[in-house]
Amino acid sequence: MKLLSGPLSMFGAKAQIAVAEKGIDCEIEMVSFTLKDRYSPLHPDVLRVNPKKQVPVLIDGPVEIFDSTQIFEYLEDKFPKPALWPSGVEARAIARLMELKSDEVFFPSFAVLLQALGDTQEPETQSALAKITAYYREMDALLADRDYIAGDYTYADIAFICASFFTAFMGGAPDPELLHLTAWRKRMMARPAVAPVIHALAEYLTENGLRAPSI
Numbered sequence: 001m002k003l004l005s006g007p008l009s010m011f012g013a014k015a016q017i018a019v020a021e022k023g024i025d026c027e028i029e030m031v032s033f034t035l036k037d038r039y040s041p042l043h044p045d046v047l048r049v050n051p052k053k054q055v056p057v058l059i060d061g062p063v064e065i066f067d068s069t070q071i072f073e074y075l076e077d078k079f080p081k082p083a084l085w086p087s088g089v090e091a092r093a094i095a096r097l098m099e100l101k102s103d104e105v106f107f108p109s110f111a112v113l114l115q116a117l118g119d120t121q122e123p124e125t126q127s128a129l130a131k132i133t134a135y136y137r138e139m140d141a142l143l144a145d146r147d148y149i150a151g152d153y154t155y156a157d158i159a160f161i162c163a164s165f166f167t168a169f170m171g172g173a174p175d176p177e178l179l180h181l182t183a184w185r186k187r188m189m190a191r192p193a194v195a196p197v198i199h200a201l202a203e204y205l206t207e208n209g210l211r212a213p214s215i
Contacts, residue, residue: 001024001025001026001027001058001059001060002026002027002028002029002058002059002060003015003016003019003026003027003028003029003056003057003058003059003071004029004031004043004045004046004055004056004057004058004059005028005029005030005031005055005056006030006031006033006039006055007030007033007200007201007204008033008035008201008204008205009033009054009055009056010107010110010162010163010165010166011054011055011056011067011068011103011162012055012056012068013162013165013197013198013201014056014068014071014072014155014158014159014162015056015058015068015071015072016028016056016197017158017161017162017193017194017197018071018072018075018084018155018158019075020192020193020194020196020197021082021084021158021191021193022075022079022082022084024075024079031043031046031055035208039053039054039055043055045057045059045064049064049065049066050066052066054066056068056071058071058074060074060078068103068159069099069100069103069155072084072099072155076155083152084153084154084155084158085154085155086150086151086152086154091150091151091152094150095149095150095154095155095156096155096156098149098150098156098159098160099154099155099156099158099159102156102159102160102162102163103159103163105135106132106135106160106163106164106167107163107166107167109128109129109131109132109135109167109172110128110163110166110167110170110172112124112125112127112128113125113128113129113167113170113171113172114170120171128172129171129172132167132172133172133175136164136174136175136178136181137178139160139178139181139184140174140178140179140180140181141180142180143180143181143183143184144180147184147187148184148187149184153191157184157188158194161185161188161189161194161198162198164185165198165201165202165213165215166201168213168214169205169210169211169212169213173213173214185215189215198215199215202215
């Protein structure tokens with residue numbers, strides 16, 4: 001099995017953490033990437049497998065898939081232990097919804113911040129930061145009575161720690177006064193499968209003259 005990721009890929013980081021949590025014997029290949037040229041020239045397997053021309057891409061014999069959530073589902077089916085979706089139908093539905101919201105509701109605000117390069121005077125940036133702040137407050141309230149987003153540790157937690165890292169990098173860091181969210185972040189960074197991936201992202205930013213967010 002081989003996972004193609006990138007040194008500054010949020011979705012690739014999700015897949016890397018999942019592989020590590022499962023303890024899978026999987027080769028992790030970081031495709032060529034620079035801040036100037038991005039992923040150009042494209043890795044041939046990324047170009048071949050993913051019409052969107054993005055990482056992550058997972059290759060496992062005849063199985064060649066892309067998209068971090070699809071990779072989550074494949075890993076869960078093939079390696080059910082340790083489980084990273086809850087066993088109960090309702091809890092599993094909630095965990096899947098929260099994983100989706102991290103990618104499709106929370107993370108798009110990062111794209112707005114990136115487009116404006118963090119210029120807080122832009123109305124679009126102010127709106128994005130307001131949405132990020134509101135989402136952090138919702139998550140803080142959710143985490144008031146549980147250690148992880150869906151109760152048990154799941155892919156939803158993996159998705160949100162990655163998304164929040166990148167959002168914090170562009171100025172959308174959570175308020176440390178959100179104590180439940182802050183405690184969750186500490187629990188996440190204490191996980192052996194999570195910390196190395198997040199630290200590698202931070203190191204890449206630092207090595208390229210950018211300020212990494214506090215983790």
